[in-house]
Amino acid sequence: MHHTIDTEDEVVVTSPPKTCSPKSPRKAHSTNIGLAEIQENLGQAVNNLVKHFYKPEKERGNITYLLCGDKGLVHCMEQVFQFGFRSSRLFRNKIFIWDYMERLKAFFENALMGNTPCQLSEVCKAGYWLFCDLVGKINTASDSVGKDGKFQVFICVGIKKRCLHRWLPLMANTTVTAQMYEENSFLRIPSHTNFVMHILDSLTEFDIPLEASLLRGIDIDI
Template sequence: MVPYRVVIFPSRKLSGASTSSNAWVSLGGTLGQTSNIPVPRNQVELVFQHKNLGLLTTLRIGHDNTGMSPKWMVEHVLVRNEVTGHTWKFPCGRWLGRGIDDGSLERILVGELVPSHITSDDLVESCRTPVRCRSPNMPGPRRSDLKLTIPDIQQHLGDSVNNLVKYFYKPEKERGSLTLLLCGDFGLVCCLEQVFSYGFKSTRFFGKNLYLWDYFERVQQHFEVLLREEAEREQLTGITRDGRDHGLNSMAELVGLVSRINASSSHLGKDDKFQLFVCLAARARLLPRILLPLQRSPVTSHMYDESSFLRDPQLVRDLINVLSALNDFEIVLESSLTRGID
């Protein structure tokens, strides 16, 4: 058994520094994952024993939203293997609680090993600083603050895909963390969020921010209508069209995937659901296949400016070419990422 020390750094602002709820953490690594481990009330540090988890990759943190003041702002979480001395840093910078941020009661954080030359004092001070690059990603409306250009976003996405391709060509012992390449800083999720956020009409309607997951839910509803109409047409005519030519198979996959994520991840916020969608769609080789149906959907023209990636046929073709490079590889997701889905 290995002792692990977990230190949570909440916001120093009084309103988000503590929670009345019952909080918990769950760790995932290359050799396994833990169940939910309770965080002692009014404490931000705990030590627990568990069989060796290997290199740590993910940390889930959540609470049950109970009590008078459940809302909790977590900046970072540190986890130390007390045997090896290795420490992992999990950036968060997000709220946990209903009615704030994206309403999440659970966050999936991606960690990086802290270099050995970083002193404890420097590490603690960095964890008390609000997160600028959030994990797994920032709320959709805030992504526009980065003021990225189309060439910037294309470069970031191309680099993230190239890093994944290089990962699969390396010997297995030299590969490192696939989860980090998917969900870490400038990983596939982050870069596709940049793509989908560009030109996204995330303005406030009736006092509510729109998130990218709102777009995918509306697309799901539209695709469900199209698939139902296609089934009725087939029943009347007896003629079945090739679903591949018309994108019907890809539409059906998206509908099923969004439904599974919503049904099994009710405590996750909208941004974490987007992260799950990208990871699962990459594994299913769905990402390049779904772009043309998305481009043709009236939901896209309603929720995106004309300057967006999704409304420009050439930019969509470029995205398809870049993302198709991942089709040659078998993406295996850690169970800590897909818990409750698979």
């Protein structure tokens, strides 16, 4: 469980101990960094956001940069989703993280229609519906935006609506994830998934504003 520690100099988000990276892990896309460094980067990005809200309002910087800038939250979550992603090895054409989101949407919609061997809980149904609604709205409103841009909107809105950390276990427990991710990925090892969930949960106490330019025309009231 995470804790926030308020000191005179900074607010520190503590997190569960890092899990050692497996031998010969599949590297994160383009950056070639390992699991421990991705965990460290994510913790720092979230810590920067927490410190932002602990400052007097007049002293706060640009939160959009903390979300979408270099080593911001979106960048770090992209590293999380790229780690162990089978895009180049398994598929003929380049597959983006947004393609994974769209396949999850199809899986969740199918489950909501009753095409699943297990009965869904009400909590699970609500999570599926919110996920599908957001992905659908992003696709509808963002025809001119690339897949990386859509992923950025997804992360920002998911954080603002306090949904992202709750979606992770739902995403992990699907055949889509088993097909598209290596076994050592964040989404296929429960302790890795829990690490990301705990880190993101520390942001749920804050009301995170999003600039209209970030939303690409998305209706925020999902």
